[in-house]
Amino acid sequence: MLNFKSISYITLLTIIAIAVCSISKNCSWLLILLPIFLWLFITIIGSFSMRANFFLKSFTSKKLIESKKIAITFDDGPHPELTYTILDILDRYNTKATFFCIGNKVEQHPEILKEIAKRGHCIGNHSYSHSVNISFSSKSKWLEEIHKTDAILKKIIGKAPLYFRPPFGVTTPNLANALKETRHTVIGWNNRSFDTVIKNKNLVLKRIINQISIGDIILFHDTQPNTPYILEHLLLHLKQHKIEAITINDLLNEN
Template identity: 40%
Template structure:
């Protein structure tokens, strides 16, 4: 069970996390979690180039280690990058010290002031630890969840999720992962084509 649009109450309960960006013109903030990996991340980069779009990639440290050339291409294309832990840890089920160490291990490779907790699961104690360890860290969430990770979701429904719910200043979450590929391949290019015709621009999250 997951919500496509983040409810206002959740944002109010966790004000130390960033859920959306101030609305400034017609702009959408596309984000991609779990890469970089072969096939999927290059596919995303190619689609973004077609629309002169910038996005934010929240990278798993171990994937950066395995595929440094793809990571470098993400940066070379002018996209923002963020930390997504080294091993995609779920904060609610991980001891704080282990979580911090995993974040720091990824930070050695990624070196970003942006962080997104895998699954959106992070304890308040972990938020404090991470921010103490890296002053200026921004913990970025989202307010539109595409559902591309859901293997039971039809690609058409994934597209419907983002088109019906996204508006100015929204942070939209996709995944550059093999698990998401079937839905991502269908939804991302179609959504970007429609949004572009509606006059939206695509920017990376402010660092």
């Protein structure tokens, strides 16, 4: 599989070959721009695709042989109203999910985090600030974001999370280096609801159901007003098809 290291290595070799050619056979030096632009293009694509495992290894789904299970995840909370509504829906369908929480929101609503944990759901780290430019952070800034959120979560629920989900699903070499130190397991998704983008809730539901397969990790946001409706109808669909939704922790240990 091509990753950042192999692409950089191939690019470097290509540049050396072009340099040698331009000295010995009068190739144009301008040809060097070609591998550089290609490297830049692939690196940008790679940083936006967690499934490519370009900078770091992440789990975006699980191949299951024996069981009909998937994992539902919620990002960007806790939210003062919607998270409770979502917790109640999950309870009604006797379903456990995973919540990737933002540190500064947890500081504002520690009681919601306690409730998520009390109801048996899995909790992951989704950075402290989730700022729009967080993907450009240095390694030390990433460490600060991750450690700060771990400490807040640990203070409230008694244990630091094992899992981290990068904001916006964007990965970079600095984040990869930070995660090597913090040793979190990185969780992505392979079934994105687009609940933050598509405002037609039935369309969102249809998209998820059409592409659902066993072992999926589905991405929702417990900050979107349409999410409770979509979740309830998805859980109904799963029940009809005898598919169980479990936490990320359980999915990783499932066969």
